[in-house]
Amino acid sequence: MSKFNKKKSGDLPAISTASLPDIVFMLLFFFMVVTVLRDSNLLVMQRLPKGDQVEKLQKDRSVFIYAGKPGPGYEKYGKEAKIQIGDKYTDVTNIRFALEELRRKLRPELQDKIMIALKVDEETNTGLVTDIKQELREQNLLKLIYITTPGNQLDE
Amino acid sequence: MARRATPEVNAGSMADIAFLLLIFFLVTTTIEKDKGIARQLPPPIEQDQDVIIKQKNLFIVNVNKNDQLLVEEELADLKDLRQLAIDFLDNGGAPSGTPDYCNYCKGKRSPESSDNPQKAVVSMQNDRLTSYKMYIAVQNELVAAYNFLRDREAQRLYGWKYTEMKKGIDEGDITGSRADDIQRKMEVVQELIPLKLSEAEPKKSGS
Numbered sequence: 001m002s003k004f005n006k007k008k009s010g011d012l013p014a015i016s017t018a019s020l021p022d023i024v025f026m027l028l029f030f031f032m033v034v035t036v037l038r039d040s041n042l043l044v045m046q047r048l049p050k051g052d053q054v055e056k057l058q059k060d061r062s063v064f065i066y067a068g069k070p071g072p073g074y075e076k077y078g079k080e081a082k083i084q085i086g087d088k089y090t091d092v093t094n095i096r097f098a099l100e101e102l103r104r105k106l107r108p109e110l111q112d113k114i115m116i117a118l119k120v121d122e123e124t125n126t127g128l129v130t131d132i133k134q135e136l137r138e139q140n141l142l143k144l145i146y147i148t149t150p151g152n153q154l155d156e
Numbered sequence: 157m158a159r160r161a162t163p164e165v166n167a168g169s170m171a172d173i174a175f176l177l178l179i180f181f182l183v184t185t186t187i188e189k190d191k192g193i194a195r196q197l198p199p200p201i202e203q204d205q206d207v208i209i210k211q212k213n214l215f216i217v218n219v220n221k222n223d224q225l226l227v228e229e230e231l232a233d234l235k236d237l238r239q240l241a242i243d244f245l246d247n248g249g250a251p252s253g254t255p256d257y258c259n260y261c262k263g264k265r266s267p268e269s270s271d272n273p274q275k276a277v278v279s280m281q282n283d284r285l286t287s288y289k290m291y292i293a294v295q296n297e298l299v300a301a302y303n304f305l306r307d308r309e310a311q312r313l314y315g316w317k318y319t320e321m322k323k324g325i326d327e328g329d330i331t332g333s334r335a336d337d338i339q340r341k342m343e344v345v346q347e348l349i350p351l352k353l354s355e356a357e358p359k360k361s362g363s
Binding site (some may be wrong): 051 | 158162234282293
């Protein structure tokens with residue numbers, strides 16, 4: 001038995017792991033700050049209206065249209081509500097080209113089931129939304145979904 | 157055997173690391189949760205066709221540029237809209253014995269209001285200057301009225317709420333032959349309470 005116990009004599013001291021939690025914490029904070037899970041940079045205000053009669057968005061077949069006043073940092077573009085598709089501002093007549101570009105990025109089997117997700121700031125006038133809808137109708141893109149945040153406006 | 161044993165790395169903090177990773181993934185994965193009100197637009201029409209709908213089968217909701225609500229020619233509050241729409245859709249005004257008679261309606265059966273849910277049409281008209289917030293609030297209430305009635309009918313026929321069936325299908329909890337069965341049930345309910353929500357072209361601002 002003593003044969004086994006003998007080897008202790010020349011051992012290195014155990015590595016202290018006391019600082020390991022700190023290192024991992026730093027990593028955690030780093031990733032929390034750095035990760036952005038949004039694929040396009042928002043140029044418009046996005047305070048979405050509330051709704052509770054909602055359905056889930058099927059992300060694999062959706063294309064987003066954002067609308068609202070120019071967001072923080074983009075005030076130089078004026079105070080009128082603007083439409084954003086992808087990473088840049090678009091006007092109503094260009095919606096079709098911008099959407100076509102995004103549509104080609106979807107999986108081929110889902111391109112016919114495309115759904116337009118409208119993310120519109122709550123202070124926008126409905127007129128702009130109507131213009132978008134009219135354009136979508138002409139393009140035969142008839143499925144759309146108004147993205148809302150959970151809640152009900154009656155509770156305010 | 158001159159090999160020296162290496163000291164063991166303390167694994168006591170492994171739990172902490174795992175916890176941190178867990179928290180990290182919890183924090184990052186809950187962000188994507190877009191939900192909204194789905195709507196089907198009418199296809200583009202070549203020429204204007206006149207569809208004749210009896211006045212009593214039409215429920216007109218008007219929103220002006222100051223976000224005030226006019227329901228059936230009377231000022232109304234947003235919080236009453238849901239009940240007003242339910243009363244209209246569920247009225248079942250067609251007299252008993254006629255082909256339009258609605259045997260599952262629980263409304264007042266007033267001859268002044270809609271014949272049955274199949275004939276009833278909700279029409280929403282808004283101004284170009286109506287705020288999007290109000291527009292969505294009104295849409296939400298109207299969809300809520302339809303969902304209320306669909307839930308009631310689904311509960312009566314199958315003992316299961318329509319919205320719960322739909323949720324089960326959408327989230328993929330129900331699959332295979334059971335999904336087909338529920339899809340069929342949902343279609344029956346949709347037949348009973350069809351969603352007929354029309355949107356008139358908005359008037360020019362200021363009118």
